[in-house]
Amino acid sequence: MSETLVAPVETKRRTASPMARLVSDWVPPAVTFVLVAVLWQLVALNNPYVLPTLDAIGNSLASDPRMYWANMLVTCQEIAIGAGAGILCGFLLAVLMSELPIVEKAVMPLIVVIMVTPVVAIAPALVVAFGFGMLPKYIVTGLVVFFPMLVNSLAGLRDVDQKALDVFKTLHASRWEVFRDLRFPGCMPFVFAGLRIAMPLAVVGAAVAEFVAAGQQAGLGSLVTISAAQANLPVTWASIALLCLLGVVLVSLLALLRKRVLWWSDADVIGR
Incomplete structure (x- = not known):
């Protein structure tokens, strides 16, 4: 019906x-x-x-665009390096776990412990360990996106059509050939689902890293903290608006990329 x-x-x-x-x-x-x-x-x-009124926020953006642009570039750098490394490490570890189940049994409990630990509590320790530069911010941003990418990628790599796998075994395909021609293409919808979660979290992670990791006072998150301490509401909300815009841009670019890469998946859904 x-x-x-x-x-x-x-x-x-x-x-x-x-x-x-x-x-x-x-x-x-x-x-x-x-x-x-x-x-x-x-x-x-x-x-x-x-x-603040919307016109006050707009006037703040128009009055000093260089300040906002410079801080946005810092946040984008943290997202590109930190989140990029977290996403890549999450996917590579998922591949390793799917091929060697013993690795999952050994590593997953430790990963769960790290993921349930509040990142706000980890950041000061990272500053002590790695100094007051950008590295602690990269690590915090990477940690935020690592777990959703790992879980989604692992689910995709294991969600293999058993009949297709039997055909590969019949043809005596190597483990690399099975991964290259079956597991990797088949996991792409799950990978993009993980990226759809990770992209907004990357913006959140970069902002949180700038909130809690001491050191260089730069980035939109730092601008929010400083302006809020000064009760400068237009600058605070203008910075928040730029963080929101950055997240929307990332999600939109990801949607365009998904449409180009997974055109066959979209066509299959429409054809049902």
Whole structure:
């Protein structure tokens, strides 16, 4: 019954004009954002010591764009290096665990212990161990994205079509050939699911690293801390808005990349 109801809806959506699809996709979120902006402005006008008005935030961004740009570049550097290393290490360890189960039994308990330890508690110890440079911030950012990437990649590498695996065994395929031609392509939907979780967490991790890791006072997270201590609400919320924008850009780029890489997966879903 449900399939007979869903199919006409999907067919109608596919046959709708591009303008109709554009309206149906963008109008609801646009209306939501407009309502939130109006509500924000009303609260800010009546509570100037709680929230700055939207025009005050815009004026802060326009008055000193170099300051915001320089701090955003620092945060982007932390995301690129820290989150990039965390994502890569998570995937490589997942490959090792899928091929050698003994590694998972030996390492996974330690990883769980590290992941359940609050990163705020780890950051000061990292500063003591690695100094006041950027390395502790890279490590904090990498730790935040490591676990979701590891778990999703491991699930994907083990989610192998048993019939296809039997065919590979019949052809006497090597372990490398099975990984290259079966496990790796098959795990890509899970990898992108992990990346979809990791990308927003990377922004959060970079900001938290700048909050709690002493040292260089640079980055949007540091700008939020400093401006909040000075009760400079426009700068605080402008920095928060840029962090949100950075997360949206990363997620959007990931969605475009997924569409290019997993075109076959999307086509399979649409064709059902």
